[in-house]
Amino acid sequence: MKKMNRRSFIKLSTVAMAAASGTVYTSKAKWTEAASKTxxxxxxxxxxxxxxxxxxxxxxxxxxxRLWRxxxxxxxxxxxxxxxxxxxxxxxxxxxxxxLGTPLKRMSNGFEPISWEQAYEEISDKLKDILRKNGPEAIFWSEYSKPISNFYGARFMAALGSPNWTTHASTCFAARNVGFNHTLGGLPTGDYENTKYVVxxxxxxxxxxxxxxxxxxxMAKQKGAKVVAVDPRLSYSANSLANEWMAIRPGTDLALLLAWIHIMIKENLYDREFVSKHTVGFSDLEAAVSQYTPAWAAGITGLPEEQISRVVKEMAAAKPAAFVEPGWHAAYGSNYRNSTQTARAIAIINALLGNLNQPGGLCFYSGANLGSLDSSRHQAPPNSPYKRVDGAGVAGKYPLALGSGLHHLLPGLAKEGKFKAGFFYSINPARTVPDREYVVSGYKNLELSVVIDWQFSETAEHVADYILPESHPLERDGIVEPISARMPQVSMQSKAIEPVHPGARGLDRIVTELAQAMGFGRYFDFKLDDLNKAMLFPLKLFPVHLQQRGPQVAGGAWDYGQTMFRTPSGKVELASGTFAEHGFSKVPIWESPLIEPSSGEFRIIHGHQAYLTHSQTINNPYLVSIAKDYHGEAIWINSKKARELGIADGSDVIVSAKGYENKVRCKVTERIHPEAIFVPAGYGSFASKLERGFELGISMNDFVPHASEDISGHAMMQEAVVSIRKA
Ligand code: SF4
Known part of the structure; x- marks a missing residue:
């Protein structure tokens, strides 16, 4: 073999590089000269x-x-x-x-491409007809909440006169937000870096x-902070981040929290000064929790009494640099009958710890003060005079529900004929809302359904009359959005590449053009760039600053110690007058989950995996490969229960409930409570056009009955039990 020396290596490399670029250089000097000019x-x-x-x-x-990375x-x-x-x-x-690259219309034999002009004309004709016959209340907008659709979707509904703008909140974080809003006046963020104890x-x-x-x-862990995970499952997060796992019975977190409040008050572990200066309702709280002893909580949660008492004492000893994390969907987002009061109990414990706006506690960081369009130049649509059809914020229905509505109720209302037309922006209720049959059959009753998205979904495939293709977010500018942090910022999605599908359009353009076709163009007489300039005006910034430099500082640094709470009393409401006014318990009291598994049944618990987001990434080639390589679709079952049922790790099982059953791979593990099975979110796709993830795994939503909780009106997504048998 011919030996390669340094000179021949350089020569070969030069030729190889030149060949790769399509140009042949006859010497290294020529290549160097060319490279310096490239x-x-x-x-x-x-x-x-x-x-x-x-x-x-x-x-x-x-x-x-081309986009590279x-x-x-x-x-x-x-x-x-x-x-x-x-x-x-x-x-x-x-x-x-x-x-998706072009507008599609559903025909008897599938979808057919149509022009944007035809799509706008047909959709607006149908909408006008519905407005004439049924009024604006019969139209809704539903979205996976995003800054751009929060503006354009809500404004479009207002332009039509409809009160029915909704987001996905009622199947996600609604209970948490309602609980925190009525206790602390908002949702704080953990000061993770400086904490000493977090649950x-x-x-x-x-x-x-x-x-x-x-x-x-x-960073906090490196400085010695302790992390406790209260969870029926030892998740990958808890396994890697937590020092201690409290393997609680699913649905009983409220009992643990009530016992912690009991111990903190009884043993004088709370911040007395904070409570006397900044809270109302302490005596009501004290009386209500007097019965919730650690022994009582141990009986309900299945946790050792010693662990219940010890953990709260450790947490109190670390106050105010200690907190119970506010969560997201977690154990009490939109999961159980008791979720809203569970969120209130968490907010109350944090107040008792005196950790609000303290180093290492929970902080209400400031956001940017953004401007808005000048309404004297750009006419804003009036607020709808009608009440929301889903009952959110309506006396006698769900008066305390979030203003973003109860989107899981929309299919039933469509079936009843109360809705005639619906818009679905970047949301996939056919897969992400409990009870597929209820959702799809309800929405099929609409006279007009329009999906706006950049990829197919179950909702697009099984519900939509029209699909309007949105350009990919990296192909267009977005709306200015605030970042709440100790040093607040603003940022903006800006165009990175030329559109791959020139036929797709941004949401701002789609809504504006549809409004024009409807005759409401006067409410959209501005470009997205005008809106962004108006939003940035108070900050003396322009969109180009965010495009060229990324996130920008938007205001002075936030500091610890502020104690303003946006509640009716201006204080932390340990007892909520608003809850009492609407017939709900003013202080959290124990309420069991709505459904209890009987012998041979398991409660479904669910959660995310690091490589999937709901159903929206189920067709991503890289992420689905990871899911398939690691059998991410497998449900988890406790080893002892698996032995009793003769189920082996990695084998297939049949999951059944409500007359519906499905087969799925099973992971047998000590890391889950014997009463629960864990079903990872995002699987069980039934959109045949999402080929990579089609029918991979199961979705818990096929087993969860359609129902709503009373206070925040959420979808109670873990009030569901199933049976399991060997496949
Ligand atoms: S998917 Fe990951 S990177 Fe993207 S916004 Fe969510 S957390 Fe951030």
Missing amino acids: PPSITRSFSVCNSCGNRCNIIAFKRQG ISGNPRDNKTGGKICARGHAYAAMVYDRYR FIGRAPADGIGTSILKGLP
């Missing part, structure tokens, strides 16, 4: 990841005109530049063959990714 082929753009609600700032790198932006004060696998894999979908109730921040948590918590 403009850098890698460019970068600043944008925001759209793959989940965290909205992490990202940098999109482009090489030779995505990384986190270290200038994002909330995340510090951390992004997750879904954020990295986001790039894979831009050039994906499954993207997660069901939340798994490294699975259902919380990038800001993963930025701060490891």
Whole structure:
């Protein structure tokens, strides 16, 4: 074999590189000369990841005109530049063959491409007809909440005169927000970096990714902070981050929290000064929790009495740099009959710890003060004079529900004929709302259903009359969005690449053009850029600053110690007058879950995995490969229960409930409570056009009955039991 020396290696490398670039250089000198004149082929753009609600700032790198890779932006004060696998894999979908590129209309034999003009004309004709015959109350908008649709979707509904703008909140975090709003006046964020003790109730921040948590918590742990995971499952997050696992019975977190409040008051472990200065309702709380002893809680939760008492004492000893984490969907987002009062109990414990706006506690960081369109130049649509049809905020129905509505109720209302037309923006209720049959058959009753998205979904395939293709978020500018942090910022999704499908359009353009076709163009007489300039005006910034430099500081640094609470009393409401006014218990009291598993049944609990977001990433080639390689679709069952049922690890089982059954792979583990099975979220796709994830795993939503909780009106997604047998 001919030996390669340094000279021949350089020569070969030069030729190889030249060949790769399509040009042949006859000497290294010529190549060096040419290379020095070649403009850098890698460019970068600043944008925001759209793959989940965290909205992490990202940098999109482009090489030779094509999106090359995505990384986190270290200038994002909330995340510090951390992004997750879904954020990295986001790039894979831009050039994906499954993207939607042209408007589609459902015909008897499937979808047919149509022009935008035809789509606007037919949709607006139908809407006008519905407005004439049924009024604006018969139309709704439903979205996976995003800053751009929060503006355009809500304004479009207002322009039509409809009160029915909704987001996904009632199947996600609604109970948490209602509970915190009526106790603390808002939702604080953990000061992870400086905490000494943190308790997660069901939340798994490294699975259902919380990038800001993963930025701060490891720093606190290095300084000796203790992390406790209260969860029926030892999640991957708890396994890697927690010092202690409290393997609680599912649905009984409220009992644990009531016992903790009892112990804190009885043993004088709370912050007396904070309570006397900044709270109302202490005596009501004290009387209500006097019965909730550690022994009582041990009987309900299945936790050792010693552990219940010890953990709260440890937490109190670390106050105010200690907190119970506010969660997201977690164990009490929209899961149980007792979830709203569970959220109130968590907010109350934090107040008793005196940790609000204290180092290492829970903080109400400030956001940017953004401007808005000048209404003297750009006419705003009036507020709808009608009441919401889903009953959110309506006396006698769900008066305390969030203003973003109860989207899980919409299919039933469509079936009753109360809705005639619906818009679905970047949301997939056919897969993400409990009871597939209820959802699909309800929505099929609509006279007009319009899906706006950049990829297919179950809702698009099984419900939509029209599908309007949205351009990919990396192909267009977005709306200015605030980042709440100790140093508040603003950021903006900005265009990184030329559109791969020029036929797709941004939501701002779609809504504006549809409004024009409806004759409501006067409410949309501005461009997105005008809106962004108006929003940035008070900050003396322009969109170009965010496009060229990424996130920008938007106000002075926030500091510890503020004690203003946006409640009716201006204080922390340990007892809520508003709850009492509407017939709900003013202090949290024990209420068991609505459904208890009987012998041979298991309660379904669910949660995210680091590589999937709901159903929206189920067709991402990289993420689905990870899921398949690691059998992410497997449900978890306790080893002892599996032995009793003769189920082996890795085998298939049949899960059944409500006359419905499905087969799925099973993971047998000590890491789950014997009463529960864990069903990972995002699987069980029944959209045949999402080929990669089609029919991979199961969805808990096929087993969850349609129901609503009384206070915040959420969907009670863990009030469901199933049976399991060997396949
Ligand atoms: S957590 Fe992951 S998916 Fe969510 S916005 Fe951040 S990078 Fe994207």
